[in-house]
Amino acid sequence: MPIHEKSLIRPEDLTEHEKLEIDGVDVSGHWSTFIETRVVSDYNERMEEEIAALPGGEYIHRCFQCSSCTNVCTVNSLNPDFNPRYWIYLARMGFEKELLRDKELLWQCVSCHKCTHACPRDVVPEGVMKAMATWAELKGHTGVSPSAAFDAEFTEQIVATGKIEEGRIIRGFFKRTGQPLRQPWLLEMSLRLARHLPILMGLKMMLATLFRPRTRDWGKSEAAITEYLAERETANRRALNLDETAGR
Amino acid sequence: MSDKYKTVAYYPGCALEGTGHGYNRSTKAVARKLGLNLVEVPNWNCCGAMEVKNIDPEIQNYLSARNLSIVAEKMSIDTVMAPCNGCYHNLKKVEHDIAEKPKTQEVVDRLSQKAGHASYQAGEVETIHALDWLKEAIGEDGIRERVKNSLKGLKIANYYGCMYTRPRNIFPEKDQGGDSESTYQPHYMDDLLRAAGAEIVDYPLKTACCGGAHTLADSDTSTKLVLNLLQTAEACGADVIATECPTCHSGLEMHQVRAETEFGIKTSPKMLYFTQLLGLALGLSRRKLGIHENVSDAKELLKQKGLA
Ligand code: SF4
Numbered sequence: 359m360p361i362h363e364k365s366l367i368r369p370e371d372l373t374e375h376e377k378l379e380i381d382g383v384d385v386s387g388h389w390s391t392f393i394e395t396r397v398v399s400d401y402n403e404r405m406e407e408e409i410a411a412l413p414g415g416e417y418i419h420r421c422f423q424c425s426s427c428t429n430v431c432t433v434n435s436l437n438p439d440f441n442p443r444y445w446i447y448l449a450r451m452g453f454e455k456e457l458l459r460d461k462e463l464l465w466q467c468v469s470c471h472k473c474t475h476a477c478p479r480d481v482v483p484e485g486v487m488k489a490m491a492t493w494a495e496l497k498g499h500t501g502v503s504p505s506a507a508f509d510a511e512f513t514e515q516i517v518a519t520g521k522i523e524e525g526r527i528i529r530g531f532f533k534r535t536g537q538p539l540r541q542p543w544l545l546e547m548s549l550r551l552a553r554h555l556p557i558l559m560g561l562k563m564m565l566a567t568l569f570r571p572r573t574r575d576w577g578k579s580e581a582a583i584t585e586y587l588a589e590r591e592t593a594n595r596r597a598l599n600l601d602e603t604a605g606r
Numbered sequence: 607m608s609d610k611y612k613t614v615a616y617y618p619g620c621a622l623e624g625t626g627h628g629y630n631r632s633t634k635a636v637a638r639k640l641g642l643n644l645v646e647v648p649n650w651n652c653c654g655a656m657e658v659k660n661i662d663p664e665i666q667n668y669l670s671a672r673n674l675s676i677v678a679e680k681m682s683i684d685t686v687m688a689p690c691n692g693c694y695h696n697l698k699k700v701e702h703d704i705a706e707k708p709k710t711q712e713v714v715d716r717l718s719q720k721a722g723h724a725s726y727q728a729g730e731v732e733t734i735h736a737l738d739w740l741k742e743a744i745g746e747d748g749i750r751e752r753v754k755n756s757l758k759g760l761k762i763a764n765y766y767g768c769m770y771t772r773p774r775n776i777f778p779e780k781d782q783g784g785d786s787e788s789t790y791q792p793h794y795m796d797d798l799l800r801a802a803g804a805e806i807v808d809y810p811l812k813t814a815c816c817g818g819a820h821t822l823a824d825s826d827t828s829t830k831l832v833l834n835l836l837q838t839a840e841a842c843g844a845d846v847i848a849t850e851c852p853t854c855h856s857g858l859e860m861h862q863v864r865a866e867t868e869f870g871i872k873t874s875p876k877m878l879y880f881t882q883l884l885g886l887a888l889g890l891s892r893r894k895l896g897i898h899e900n901v902s903d904a905k906e907l908l909k910q911k912g913l914a
Pocket residue numbers: 420421422423424425426427428442443446473476477478479480481482483
């Protein structure tokens with residue numbers, strides 16, 4: 359398997375002169391390549407702690423940078439800029455600004471658990487990815503990602519009834535993210551399904567979307583979960599030094 | 607064959623009451639045919655799938671702990687079987703976390719008490735997947751003896767997905783050598799379907815990801831991942847991709863359609879749950895197995911192969 363390297367030199371930090379002579383020596387082209395000095399002075403020294411305090415991030419301190427996670431990563435194979443090993447490095451060093459360059463990618467982890475399976479240090483990188491995405495959102499660096507919107511819709515339905523109903527999830531998610539429900543491919547899928555489904559069966563499915571499935575006597579579980587989640591939210595905000603009262 | 611797993615608690619989960627209904631039907635039909643008892647967990651709740659853990663992992667653990675406590679307290683059965691990879695994964699996960707992390711036990715105890723039900727303790731219930739169940743309770747020989755309608759001539763790529771094998775630490779019984787299940791090269795579905803007469807193609811993407819967690823949140827990524835699965839299966843000569851998870855199954859179906867409608871890329875493999883395939887071999891009808899409830903329409907193919 360290839361080792362995925364990440365160049366720390368950005369193109370905008372490189373200068374090169376097509377024609378240049380210094381003291382009579384021709385240093386045109388590559389001979390004059392110069393890397394701008396980079397001075398980092400704005401570390402966030404609490405960054406690792408902040409991420410460790412959020413759901414999924416607790417083992418970030420164990421990472422020894424072997425890159426097994428990035429090597430096996432599903433999303434990395436589609437987009438080399440998605441680099442868990444590198445982001446964990448940045449977080450542990452406190453290079454907040456550097457991490458924020460990739461802030462719109464953080465939520466794209468598909469939770470395939472390949473990284474957690476491969477990691478020799480039990481960092482649970484998959485969890486760290488989720489914690490980083492939550493961190494960026496809570497700190498106001500990003501909006502609510504589509505993934506976070508989906509998680510919220512899903513969780514709210516479970517907390518309320520103990521179960522989910524897929525049709526309701528789809529409608530709720532599209533509404534939350536301001537997308538039209540009439541996606542051509544979803545329509546095409548329903549059509550294909552309808553074509554070989556007996557009418558009664560189709561009716562039953564439609565009814566299921568009207569009557570929410572529920573777990574009986576769920577009220578006390580709902581209350582217990584709601585109370586716990588409120589506590590956790592306060593704790594998460596406190597860990598990030600954010601105003602504790604302002605909810606998400 | 608053994609008496610082990612002859613009677614198990616059955617945890618279908620939300621997807622099997624919705625898009626994965628064909629999986630539910632075929633699992634029950636196969637159980638009936640084989641004389642195995644499935645007793646549904648009474649008043650179960652959703653396991654939190656892949657979503658609740660991102661809000662809070664301990665709440666996700668509580669959700670599965672509640673289901674396990676029902677099996678332990680109300681059913682007096684020591685094994686729960688979940689056909690859905692997500693449900694199975696989450697039950698395994700809380701089993702692991704409760705044993706290893708004091709915090710999990712603490713949260714589960716606290717929430718269970720507030721909710722007014724027994725709190726689950728590690729080791730009370732064994733969680734198995736539908737594959738473990740059939741492999742142990744019936745086994746290859748048991749299937750071979752009962753085949754009425756061999757799957758001969760049907761080329762199958764077995765797709766196991768992510769949650770059935772990863773991460774390995776929550777599946778202590780896997781990778782134990784011998785015939786035990788492997789997390790890198792799972793083979794239980796291969797074993798069972800081969801016993802039913804099918805030709806199993808060498809499929810390198812058995813445990814690759816279909817992007818199920820972001821099937822709607824990031825559909826382009828999911829479509830790319832699914833296309834990779836479909837096109838590779840096609841290149842391996844597979845007629846069918848056998849599935850063992852409703853999220854994977856509907857992900858493959860949805861994004862096969864999406865690849866066609868949005869990108870004009872057609873792929874041929876049909877998706878069938880492994881229980882539907884086993885059921886066909888055991889002589890059950892397409893209707894009984896809910897094959898008409900799949901989006902992927904395998905009717906013509908099955909007719910061609912003399913299976914319907
Ligand atoms: S595999 Fe684990 S230890 Fe290695 S770089 Fe990734 S998180 Fe760090």
